[in-house]
Amino acid sequence: MKAIRNICLTLLYLFLLAPIIVVFIVSFDTRQYLAFPPESWSFGSYTKVFANEAFIAAFGRSVVIGLVVGLVAVAIGMLLSMALVRYKFRGRDTIGFLVLAPFLVPSIVLAVGLMLVLSPMGLLDSYAGIMLAHLGITVPYTVRTITMSLMAVDRRIEEAAMVHGASPFTVFRRITLPLVSPGLIAGGVIAFLISFDEATISLFIVSIRTSTLPTEIYRYLEYSTDPQIAALSVVLILISVAVVVLVERLIGLRKAI
Amino acid sequence: MTERHVSVENLVKTYPGAAKPSVDDVSFSLPRGEMLALLGPSGCGKTTILRMIAGLVEPSSGAIRLNGREVSGIPVHKRNMGMVFQAYALFPHMTVAENIAFGLEMRGIAKADRAAKVARALDLVKLTGLGDRRTTQLSGGQQQRCAIARSLVIEPELLLLDEPLSNLDAKLRDEMRDEIREIQGRTGVTAIFVTHDQDEALSMADRLAVMSAGRLEQIGTPRQIFDRPETEFVASFIGAGNFLNGRVTGAGEAAVDGFGTLRFVGDAAVGQDVRLMVRPHRLVMGGAANSFTGTVEHIVYRGQILTMTVRSGQTRLQADLHTHAGALPEKGQTVTLGVAPEDVTFIGRAA
Amino acid sequence: MRDRGLILALLIPGLLAMLATFILPMAWLLRASFSTSTMMQVGFTLEHYRAALADPFYWKVALNTLTLGLTVSAFAVILGYPIALFLARTTSRWRGVLTALAVAPLLTSAVVRTYGWMVILGDRGVINGTLQSLSIIDTPLRLSNNSFGATVALVEILMPYAILAMLAGFGRLSTQLEEAAAMLGANPLRVFWRIVLPLSLPGVLTGALLVFVLAISSFVTPRLMGGGRVFVLGTEVFSEATVTLNWSLAAALSVMLLVLFSSVIVIYQRALRRLEA
Numbered sequence: 001m002k003a004i005r006n007i008c009l010t011l012l013y014l015f016l017l018a019p020i021i022v023v024f025i026v027s028f029d030t031r032q033y034l035a036f037p038p039e040s041w042s043f044g045s046y047t048k049v050f051a052n053e054a055f056i057a058a059f060g061r062s063v064v065i066g067l068v069v070g071l072v073a074v075a076i077g078m079l080l081s082m083a084l085v086r087y088k089f090r091g092r093d094t095i096g097f098l099v100l101a102p103f104l105v106p107s108i109v110l111a112v113g114l115m116l117v118l119s120p121m122g123l124l125d126s127y128a129g130i131m132l133a134h135l136g137i138t139v140p141y142t143v144r145t146i147t148m149s150l151m152a153v154d155r156r157i158e159e160a161a162m163v164h165g166a167s168p169f170t171v172f173r174r175i176t177l178p179l180v181s182p183g184l185i186a187g188g189v190i191a192f193l194i195s196f197d198e199a200t201i202s203l204f205i206v207s208i209r210t211s212t213l214p215t216e217i218y219r220y221l222e223y224s225t226d227p228q229i230a231a232l233s234v235v236l237i238l239i240s241v242a243v244v245v246l247v248e249r250l251i252g253l254r255k256a257i
Numbered sequence: 258m259t260e261r262h263v264s265v266e267n268l269v270k271t272y273p274g275a276a277k278p279s280v281d282d283v284s285f286s287l288p289r290g291e292m293l294a295l296l297g298p299s300g301c302g303k304t305t306i307l308r309m310i311a312g313l314v315e316p317s318s319g320a321i322r323l324n325g326r327e328v329s330g331i332p333v334h335k336r337n338m339g340m341v342f343q344a345y346a347l348f349p350h351m352t353v354a355e356n357i358a359f360g361l362e363m364r365g366i367a368k369a370d371r372a373a374k375v376a377r378a379l380d381l382v383k384l385t386g387l388g389d390r391r392t393t394q395l396s397g398g399q400q401q402r403c404a405i406a407r408s409l410v411i412e413p414e415l416l417l418l419d420e421p422l423s424n425l426d427a428k429l430r431d432e433m434r435d436e437i438r439e440i441q442g443r444t445g446v447t448a449i450f451v452t453h454d455q456d457e458a459l460s461m462a463d464r465l466a467v468m469s470a471g472r473l474e475q476i477g478t479p480r481q482i483f484d485r486p487e488t489e490f491v492a493s494f495i496g497a498g499n500f501l502n503g504r505v506t507g508a509g510e511a512a513v514d515g516f517g518t519l520r521f522v523g524d525a526a527v528g529q530d531v532r533l534m535v536r537p538h539r540l541v542m543g544g545a546a547n548s549f550t551g552t553v554e555h556i557v558y559r560g561q562i563l564t565m566t567v568r569s570g571q572t573r574l575q576a577d578l579h580t581h582a583g584a585l586p587e588k589g590q591t592v593t594l595g596v597a598p599e600d601v602t603f604i605g606r607a608a
Numbered sequence: 609m610r611d612r613g614l615i616l617a618l619l620i621p622g623l624l625a626m627l628a629t630f631i632l633p634m635a636w637l638l639r640a641s642f643s644t645s646t647m648m649q650v651g652f653t654l655e656h657y658r659a660a661l662a663d664p665f666y667w668k669v670a671l672n673t674l675t676l677g678l679t680v681s682a683f684a685v686i687l688g689y690p691i692a693l694f695l696a697r698t699t700s701r702w703r704g705v706l707t708a709l710a711v712a713p714l715l716t717s718a719v720v721r722t723y724g725w726m727v728i729l730g731d732r733g734v735i736n737g738t739l740q741s742l743s744i745i746d747t748p749l750r751l752s753n754n755s756f757g758a759t760v761a762l763v764e765i766l767m768p769y770a771i772l773a774m775l776a777g778f779g780r781l782s783t784q785l786e787e788a789a790a791m792l793g794a795n796p797l798r799v800f801w802r803i804v805l806p807l808s809l810p811g812v813l814t815g816a817l818l819v820f821v822l823a824i825s826s827f828v829t830p831r832l833m834g835g836g837r838v839f840v841l842g843t844e845v846f847s848e849a850t851v852t853l854n855w856s857l858a859a860a861l862s863v864m865l866l867v868l869f870s871s872v873i874v875i876y877q878r879a880l881r882r883l884e885a
Contacts, residue, residue: 005690005694008690009690009691009694012687012688012690012691013691013706013709013710015687015764015767016691016709016710016713016764016767016768017709017713018724018728018764019713019720019721019722019723019724019725019727019728019761019764020713020716020720020721020724022724022727022728022734023720023723023724023727026727075621076621076622076625077622079617079618079619079621079622080618080619080621080622082618083615083618083619083622087611087614087615087618089612089615095619095622095623098626098630098631099622099626101630102629102630104873105630105634105866106821106822106824106825106865106866106869107825108825108826108827108841108842108845108846108862108865109637109825109845109862109863109865109866110630110633110634112633112637112845112849112855112858112859112862113632113633113634113635113636113637113859113862114629114633115849115855116633116636116637116640116649116855116859117628117632117633117636119647120648132625132628132629133629135625135629136625136626136628136629136630136633137629139622139625139626139629143622193715196717197715197716197717197718197719198717199717199718199719199828200718200825200826200827200828203828203846203850204846204849204850214717214719214720217717217719217720217723218719218828218832221719221722221723221726221832222831222832225723225726225727225730229723230723230727233720233723233724236716236717236720237716237720240712240715240716240717241712243715
């Protein structure tokens with residue numbers, strides 16, 4: 001009974017992790033075309049990826065875009081969360097709903113809308129345009145994580161600080177901010193990762209000038225599936241794993257997503 | 258106590274990776290219709306025993322018999338025992354009546370019979386007319402009643418209750434305490450309940466089994482446990498006590514600091530060092546067969562009773578006296594306390 | 609009140625971002641779907657909706673989308689359920705690691721995992737390669753460049769969402785309820801059927817909805833795995849927007865996707881209310 005259960009679970013996990021495992025294996029294949037199983041092993045694909053200027057440039061752009069988006073999304077998310085958690089005002093529920101509304105809209109629909117808005121402003125295929133688009137889909141996440149950590153902060157601790165003579169700004173800087181910082185970091189990391197991995201919306205917004213790594217891979221894959229992509233994928237997966245470990249350490253993965 | 262309805266023999270449970278067994282060689286038995294309390298501090302193994310009887314935990318060794326038959330091979334769902342869980346474990350997606358009918362349904366009882374039995378069970382626990390409610394709409398006490406009805410309607414061989422009153426507030430607890438006792442008496446079901454609350458155990462159970470660190474310390478009626486504790490653990494866990502060391506000087510007599518000679522009930526050889534215990538509320542003002550004269554060191558007026566510490570030499574006694582409107586002892590005053598020999602408990606040889 | 613200015617200062621950056629990235633895009637989308645021009649928002653016409661609704665191709669696309677969404681959500685939930693149930697109930701010390709493993713794929717790009725499925729299901733991929741080297745088959749099985757491949761890949765890609773949603777929705781499950789049912793005479797099968805399944809159904813429903821939404825709006829996976837032979841609303845919106853450059857039609861198709869999606873939400877909420885009543 002228990003053995004059957006364990007076998008079933010193992011198979012399901014195998015299915016879930018299959019593409020990642022396979023990509024890892026293929027990335028060491030020496031051949032120029034996609035085939036399985038590999039005939040011989042080498043780091044050839046990796047060498048090629050690191051020599052591919054288009055990939056390197058796209059990787060750099062993705063990192064920059066992700067960092068900026070992560071920072072801004074955290075800043076906006078922190079301000080919004082403070083207002084939503086700490087104050088009562090008219091329209092609070094509406095704003096609270098609107099903030100999370102992008103979760104409720106299929107991303108391809110949002111992508112078309114963003115494209116329509118950015119185009120007349122001349123922001124298609126620009127850093128500002130792609131960052132703005134990514135901000136739209138990451139702010140809901142940062143608001144959610146930061147709101148959760150803010151709500152976990154005991155109001156009485158802040159009151160105690162005030163009673164002991166701290167000004168509201170000092171209370172925020174010395175008490176609130178340190179207490180919610182795991183939430184801030186987690187929110188920022190997730191925002192970075194979403195931006196870094198995002199393909200759907202990016203494909204509508206960027207073309208050559210600001211193509212991100214996922215869009216570059218997508219366009220490459222439309223024509224070729226050689227092991228170079230596998231090597232690149234492994235690099236991306238390793239970055240994700242690093243981030244997952246970081247997030248798990250900070251706040252626990254289940255709360256963050 | 259001729260018929261052994263339920264018996265537990267040399268029960269041991271060692272969890273994998275644990276250094277010491279959680280339940281260590283415990284044996285006891287119950288006649289039909291008795292209510293037994295398993296009493297002890299948290300982590301003493303009492304819940305584990307209950308769960309082993311229920312079949313939810315597998316014993317490492319030992320036997321559990323029902324009507325003389327070993328039950329260890331019988332899976333949980335075939336043991337026909339009722340269990341009231343600490344948090345009641347009512348099925349949230351079913352009504353009160355559906356909860357109560359669940360066990361009957363599992364036994365394949367026809368719908369019409371089920372309805373009649375459920376109605377009777379609802380009457381028994383005074384939930385008449387609430388069958389269509391959702392369990393989440395019930396108050397804590399009502400949920401408790403529903404859980405009891407659910408486990409009794411299947412006419413179990415044995416009713417198990419895991420800390421049945423711990424989720425109720427103090428007032429409700431007293432009420433449910435009497436109620437559970439009354440229901441158990443009316444149905445005549447053999448019952449075992451687990452508690453860490455001595456008042457609950459003393460007032461509800463026919464007999465108490467006091468546990469400590471996986472071992473059974475003593476089993477007996479409430480009076481036996483309270484008045485004749487056999488171990489120091491039982492004496493100190495149940496009620497407060499003044500513990501005294503003495504040396505036996507004659508039959509039922511020991512030399513104890515402060516008392517001179519303290520007369521007690523119990524067999525001990527002359528010359529033996531013994532441990533004796535006196536309950537604070539059994540001490541009275543004025544000398545009696547045993548008298549202790551000393552200075553009031555500390556005194557707290559608590560309304561109904563006056564708690565004071567009286568010292569003589571190295572010996573301190575705590576006494577709980579009933580208050581009255583007249584003059585009461587004061588701090589620094591010299592007083593004489595007395596205690597009847599039968600209220601001096603012989604616990605054993607001094608360590 | 610003194611707080612007023614502060615609240616406003618806290619809200620303004622967020623409100624501006626929301627305006628630019630959500631409210632305006634949704635408004636523009638609606639506007640563009642009625643536009644008489646293909647790339648600008650001018651005039652008013654129902655032509656794009658008429659064109660889409662009159663064309664049997666788009667009906668087929670809508671049907672494909674619905675089929676894909678339903679199939680993928682059904683399989684993602686069925687395959688994810690045992691994992692979610694296991695993770696919800698286990699007391700193993702590996703629980704944290706196993707949860708992370710189940711959810712981690714979520715944090716790797718969908719493009720990367722789609723590529724992984726191309727490697728597995730391709731003509732010279734893992735399955736065909738293995739079967740051929742074992743001489744079980746001569747010619748490769750058609751596992752990719754069709755809707756089968758797209759479905760399999762999407763099931764795996766979206767399964768973590770289903771698992772997470774189910775885990776979150778399993779709050780009412782507890783081992784004590786299962787024990788209580790067993791004590792009352794329910795065998796393991798009946799405990800599952802009468803207690804575990806009904807109590808986990810809200811979570812299952814939420815998981816299914818989430819996967820459905822993500823599946824019907826996906827285009828990267830259907831396009832790459834479908835090899836240009838799988839036509840769903842997502843792929844059509846993408847090609848109208850970036851290849852044909854008929855933005856108004858893309859907008860109209862997006863609105864239709866939104867309508868399809870909203871009707872599913874309504875059905876879902878009805879079902880959930882009935883479950884909880």
